[in-house]
Amino acid sequence: MTERTMAQALNxxxxxxxxxxxxxxxxxxxxxxxxxxxxxxxxxxxFGGDRVIDTPVAESGIIGAAFGMAVAxxxxxAELQFMGFSYPGYDQIVNHVSRIRNRSxxxxxxxxVIRIPYGGGIGAAEHHSESFETIYTHVPGLKVxxxxxxxxxxxxxxxxxxxPDPVIFLEPIRAYRAIKEDVPDAPYLTPIGVASIxxxxxxxxxxxxxxxxxxxxxxxxxxxxxxxxxxxxxxxTLVPLDVETIVASVQNTGRxxxxxxxxxxxxxxxxxxxxxxxxALYSLKAPVERVTGWDVVVPLRRAxxxxxxxxxxxxxxxxxxxxx
Amino acid sequence: MPQDTxxxxxxxGELVGDPPIDLDRIRELYEAMxxxxxxxxxxxxxxxxxxLATYAPFEGQEACQIxxxxxxxxxxxxxxxxxxxxxxxxxGYPMVNLILGRTGDERGGKTPEGINVLPPSITVGGHMIHxxxxxxxxxxxxxxxxxLTMFGDGATSEGxxxxxxxxxxVFDTPTVFFCQNNGWAISLPFEQQTAAESLVDKAxxxxxxxxxxxxxxxxxxxxxxxxxTEDARAGRGPTFIEAMTYxxxxxxxxxxxxxxxxxxxxxxxxxxxxIDRVRVYLEAQGQWTEAWEAGIAQAASQQVEDAVAEAxxxxxxxxxxxxxxxxxxxxxxxxxxxxxxRRDGP
Numbered sequence: 322m323t324e325r326t327m328a329q330a331l332n333x334x335x336x337x338x339x340x341x342x343x344x345x346x347x348x349x350x351x352x353x354x355x356x357x358x359x360x361x362x363x364x365x366x367x368f369g370g371d372r373v374i375d376t377p378v379a380e381s382g383i384i385g386a387a388f389g390m391a392v393a394x395x396x397x398x399a400e401l402q403f404m405g406f407s408y409p410g411y412d413q414i415v416n417h418v419s420r421i422r423n424r425s426x427x428x429x430x431x432x433x434v435i436r437i438p439y440g441g442g443i444g445a446a447e448h449h450s451e452s453f454e455t456i457y458t459h460v461p462g463l464k465v466x467x468x469x470x471x472x473x474x475x476x477x478x479x480x481x482x483x484x485p486d487p488v489i490f491l492e493p494i495r496a497y498r499a500i501k502e503d504v505p506d507a508p509y510l511t512p513i514g515v516a517s518i519x520x521x522x523x524x525x526x527x528x529x530x531x532x533x534x535x536x537x538x539x540x541x542x543x544x545x546x547x548x549x550x551x552x553x554x555x556x557x558t559l560v561p562l563d564v565e566t567i568v569a570s571v572q573n574t575g576r577x578x579x580x581x582x583x584x585x586x587x588x589x590x591x592x593x594x595x596x597x598x599x600x601a602l603y604s605l606k607a608p609v610e611r612v613t614g615w616d617v618v619v620p621l622r623r624a625x626x627x628x629x630x631x632x633x634x635x636x637x638x639x640x641x642x643x644x645x
Numbered sequence: 646m647p648q649d650t651x652x653x654x655x656x657x658g659e660l661v662g663d664p665p666i667d668l669d670r671i672r673e674l675y676e677a678m679x680x681x682x683x684x685x686x687x688x689x690x691x692x693x694x695x696x697l698a699t700y701a702p703f704e705g706q707e708a709c710q711i712x713x714x715x716x717x718x719x720x721x722x723x724x725x726x727x728x729x730x731x732x733x734x735x736x737g738y739p740m741v742n743l744i745l746g747r748t749g750d751e752r753g754g755k756t757p758e759g760i761n762v763l764p765p766s767i768t769v770g771g772h773m774i775h776x777x778x779x780x781x782x783x784x785x786x787x788x789x790x791x792x793l794t795m796f797g798d799g800a801t802s803e804g805x806x807x808x809x810x811x812x813x814x815v816f817d818t819p820t821v822f823f824c825q826n827n828g829w830a831i832s833l834p835f836e837q838q839t840a841a842e843s844l845v846d847k848a849x850x851x852x853x854x855x856x857x858x859x860x861x862x863x864x865x866x867x868x869x870x871x872x873x874t875e876d877a878r879a880g881r882g883p884t885f886i887e888a889m890t891y892x893x894x895x896x897x898x899x900x901x902x903x904x905x906x907x908x909x910x911x912x913x914x915x916x917x918x919x920i921d922r923v924r925v926y927l928e929a930q931g932q933w934t935e936a937w938e939a940g941i942a943q944a945a946s947q948q949v950e951d952a953v954a955e956a957x958x959x960x961x962x963x964x965x966x967x968x969x970x971x972x973x974x975x976x977x978x979x980x981x982x983x984x985x986x987r988r989d990g991p
Contacts, residue, residue, distance in 0.1 A: 374816075376812070376815075377808075377811055377812065381804065382808030382812045385808065386777050386812050388778055389724075389775040389779040389781065389792075390778045390779070390782040390785075392775065392778065392779060393778065393779040394782065395785070412768070412771055416768050417771060417772075421763075422971065423971055424751065424754045425754040425763070426751055426752055427973075428754070428755045429756070429763060462972070464976075485972075485973040486973055514976065514977070561976030561977055561979075562978060564977065565977075
């Protein structure tokens with residue numbers, strides 16, 4: 322065990338994976354500088370510039386080339402710098418990465434991982450704070466994974482690299498260094514498609530993922546101190562979604578609050594609320610609450626606090642569900 | 646043709662340069678061009694009978710279709726487009742797969758093991774970078790394979806072209822970029838596609854070798870493709886080939902070229918037909934007879950008929966099967982949706 326941040330845990334997973342010569346890492350500034358968030362720090366020195374590759378500034382080129390490498394039998398890991406810079410590569414993801422298995426009926430596959438830092442909270446420039454995960458969850462043929470803590474980050478990234486299909490791996494920017502915890506030194510796999518019940522409770526189910534887990538955990542503690550026993554689910558994977566865990570929990574608690582920092586309309590919370598409506602409606606004691614970002618461009622640093630859901634909003638929404 | 650355009654066999658069938666291959670090989674490639682043309686015309690005819698979905702003919706481009714692929718090994722990569730059925734077939738992609746695809750069936754995309762021809766790219770331009778990726782993988786893994794990507798003049802206007810060419814140049818990948826400049830991108834003529842005088846000039850901007858050739862001259866195509874392929878295989882990096890040709894047919898069977906061009910220019914290009922000139926040459930060498938050609942054409946026609954019959958005999962996908970190739974194993978939500986389709990029907 323070593324105490325690690327999420328950035329360090331991801332670095333450990335990448336280092337483990339690079340022991341396999343078919344794995345390569347490519348992206349802008351991933352080599353010499355170790356990436357804009359230093360997640361790939363030191364890997365070029367260990368594995369060489371042919372394996373940890375600094376590319377020209379071209380997101381579509383990075384993903385398209387990684388796709389070709391994957392089709393040819395390698396296991397590329399592409400790093401994009403920010404979600405707001407991922408859109409030039411979206412055509413490759415939607416039209417090719419997600420489809421080649423179906424297009425060729427399993428003859429050609431694209432087992433690549435596209436790592437995308439996402440979300441706000443660091444007061445960055447425009448385009449650096451976005452949380453548009455649903456543009457990826459909506460695309461058939463992609464898996465979408467979002468760790469919230471170091472221990473899961475390492476195991477989920479290892480699973481994503483080993484997965485026979487393409488994985489969009491979303492890394493919450495403000496969680497890169499916010500939490501430290503003990504992470505096993507040996508390689509291990511955390512399964513994709515399995516949510517984590519972080520805290521059991523009987524009154525209400527709080528469902529979140531990624532960076533919002535921090536506020537959700539804090540809210541659960543605060544609620545507990547006020548006599549509300551909250552169950553906390555960290556989804557960890559958005560596609561394929563662990564429907565069973567969500568439904569079982571809500572059937573038990575009868576109340577649900579979904580939390581994400583993405584915009585509200587057709588955000589992932591809508592999917593969760595709909596699933597609860599389909600599969601657990603008669604267990605509900607109150608309407609499902611959504612605590613989300615707004616349908617606005619993420620405000621810049623000075624007003625960003627109005628956008629990102631805080632502990633108070635989660636607590637207030639939860640207390641509303643407790644009224645009925 | 647502009648002066649810096651490589652030509653070996655003139656439109657009148659006379660040699661103006663040194664042939665890169667011997668007469669036996671020329672006969673083989675001639676036969677392949679004839680098969681390609683028969684296939685192409687047959688597909689257009691069958692589309693009109695309602696037996697195939699929209700078809701994009703390559704008539705007039707047979708020298709490119711066959712010549713670009715001619716120097717490849719059986720396991721080299723071919724990453725091409727919806728207008729490259731001739732090239733894909735000659736590279737080992739079965740005719741029945743091509744036909745299946747045109748009947749609207751994903752199983753057409755299931756290339757046989759050992760053949761590395763990707764299913765055709767339907768979007769314009771996004772596929773060229775894939776041939777950089779496959780080539781890059783082969784370079785890193787030292788397989789000795791080469792990746793050929795084929796595209797048209799229209800694709801060079803896409804940003805994807807720039808990124809693919811730039812990556813190939815920077816990482817020195819064994820990729821052959823084969824551009825069939827056929828004069829038209831649906832209705833847009835080359836002059837409106839770019840202000841550049843020629844596309845081959847772009848190669849220098851990527852630190853890449855570039856060569857412009859008469860794309861209706863089989864021998865010029867084979868010569869340029871062979872050099873580019875050998876360079877790539879020997880670790881000398883990518884080449885950009887601009888083959889000057891002409892789409893004498895419509896963009897697809899859904900297109901009406903009468904809306905945007907006259908037949909005058911098309912007729913001029915028909916006079917430079919890539920098959921005719923090889924026939925004249927072979928005949929002068931005592932290597933061609935009408936009976937031989939008729940036999941090839943008859944066999945090709947039968948092959949297409951058989952492929953269509955085989956495709957039509959295949960039962961369409963069941964509802965279950967549409968869920969079966971999204972992932973290596975269907976996810977639980979997909980299985981749930983499959984149940985919904987079973988339960989409620991379409």
